[in-house]
Structures are given as structure tokens and as C-alpha cells.
Amino acid sequence: MEALAVNGGTPVKTTPFGTGKRFGLEEARQLLEALEQNTLFYHFGTKVKRFLSDFNEIYGIKYSVAASSGTAALHVAMGAAGVTVGDEVITSPITDQGTLIGILYQNAIPVFADLEPHTYNMDPRSIEARITPKTKAIVVVHLAGNPCDMDPIMNIARKHNLKVIEDCAQAYLTRYKGKLVGTIGDYGCFSTNDFKHISTGDGGIVTVNSGEESDYETTHAFADKNYRRFGTTLQRDLHVVAPNYRMTELQGAVGIAQLKKLEWICSQRRSYGDRISEGLTGLPGVIPPIVEPDNECTYWFYMFRLDEDLLTCSRDAFCEALTAEGIPNRAGYIPDVCYMQPLFQNKQAYHGSHFPFELSEATYERGLCPNAEQILETAVQIPLNEFYSDGDVEDIIRAVRKVAGFYLKG
16 A cells, blocks of 8 residues: 555655636726726725626626625625514524624524535524524525525525525535526625635625515615615615625726636636545545535535544544645634534623523534534545646545545455
């Protein structure tokens, strides 16, 4: 058996991974045009409007609203959906805290549903089991670009009269049964921070999928202090509080150029992720992620799980050996499920207060979402990049197979 690099053998990966420039003259030209407008305010300029128009055309929708970040986009969707004090919102226990902040800013209570073990997405059966009379909305998280099972989730939402907000921060051009995620629920939320498929430094988008003008205006206003800026009119009569989450013309300008690259970026990532899964399928001790038939994943990262019952090493030792083979990786995605964070364990969103948790009977004990906990205990994450070469992808496959083969029992 070939010696592992961690034990003095020759590494699989001996050449650098492919790299490329994310930004270029296209972005520079758009930025210069933005500056020449003599305003960087979205309402007076043209760049944010053009960015949204181009996005709407790609996604086949009528309305979307720009925001200052993906976290802001999710908060805007909460406000537009009418989430308010004491409401419960069901979401995923494996996600970035940006998914949760908007819930808590509305003084609502996050409730966590368990996940399907091999798609890493929310299990519709667990969602329905978490519904109470206080439930107002479901925030589905299309983790790493793999779509949630939206048909049963939407059926549950209709049955219980709940709003559905899609967190698509990691899921550009991801398709569920041919439909683009972010267009299926009531609202879809995207991030354009520097660690997503496309970048404007920071930024976000909310899709308004009802297609109703009044819904769009409510969503638009919530991102702008509840001021209503439409055409040449400005209505300042404030009835409820809302944040300032406006996107600047500089962000919009970069976004225009970035959107032109989106199809290529997602196509590359989809191809590379699917190829890795193909190369790892049937490998004892390694469980590739499942992308259900008729779905398309755009792989913000690639994450597989280990079956430690079939291996002689721990997950950490596997990761160490994979690193020595020249393949960057990390154990899991986040250190622990969200509900084990001190904020939830102490039920303290604000210093010196247990509000709004005291308005709900939601609990956050270990074992609440056993599949999610096991995913994080057994997962290995490998970064993907659209600038990788076919050879880079084959090296990833060879390295994982080499390490798994070395540590296979028997």
C-alpha cells in the first residue's frame, strides 16, 4: 500500500491549485461610471437598479430588492413576511449566524429542525413536528448549494399558513426540479459578500416571489428605514421601525459585472463537485453528499462524511493526512450546531435579558437534532473554486481515495 505523505510518503498533490482573478476591467469600468454619476445613492443612481434588473432577468422574476448584506437580506425578508415579537421561525441548525440574526432582530424565536443526513438540508418531517401555534415562518437553508426538498416544505407551509424564506447565500443558480431556488418560497435571500459565488464586497438581494407590487413595496421600504422611495415620490410617514440596509451604487456597479460571470462560475463548480462525488462513490468509509435526481447543486464547498466504523482513524487524523497529501480541508463546517452556542444555551440575545426567548417554550438541548449533530461530527469539507483545473479535481479524488484506502479496516 502506498505510504501516506503524513508518514513520509509522496504527496498526491505536488502542483498548486488553479487560481484566477475575480475582478477585472469590467468591474473597473462599471465603478468609474458609478463615480461619474456624481452620486452613490441607489435611488438617484442607475447601478443598483441595473444590477437588480439583470438579476431579475436571470432568475425570471419581476421584483427584487437590494440590501447591504446577505444577513440584511434575510432580516428584510423577515420584516416583509410580518415576523414579529413572540413569533417562532423554524430553520436549520447548521448555518451561518446570519440566518438567525434577522429572526432575533424581529424579537422572534429561532426553532431548529433536524436535517437529512446526506443532503445536509432540512427534513420536512422534522419541520412539521416543530410547528406550534406561534410558528410564523420557515427559513430553509440551501446549504453549500444543494437544494432543500421544497415541494413537501411548501405543502407544509400552505397547510399551516406559514411564510417560506429561502436562504440562498450559498446557492446561486441551484435548481430544484428545474426551478431556481430563491424563486420557490415567498422570498429568496442571496449574499454577495466576498466569500460567495459572486462578490460585491458585501451586499444582498431579496426576491419577492408573490409578484405583487404591494409586497414588493413593503419589502423595498423595509430595507430603507420604511421610507417609500418610488419614482420621484418619497413618503416619510413611519408606522413601524425598520433598519437602513441600503446597497450603494459602488456595490451595484461591481454586481453588474459579476453577474455576467455567474453562469460560468456555477457551471464550473457544478461540474467539479459532481465529478468528485462520482470519483468517491462506492469508496468504503467515505459518504459523498447526495444531490437528488432532477436537482442541480452549485457547490459553494464540497463536504463528505466519514463512516468511522469502517476506518481505523479519527476524523481529525483523516483531515491531517489529507492536508499532508496537499489537499486543503477542514473538519465539518461550523464547530457545533447553532443551538449549542452560548446565545441559545443562555437564552440571551440582549445583555441582562432573556427576551424574546421567554415568550416561547422552544428548547436547545444537546440531541435536539441528532442528524445535524452527527453530520458535524463526521464531515470533512474541501474548498472548491471555479478556477481549479480538471487535474486539480482528479488530485482531490486521488488523495481522498488514498487516505481512505490506507485507513480502511480489514
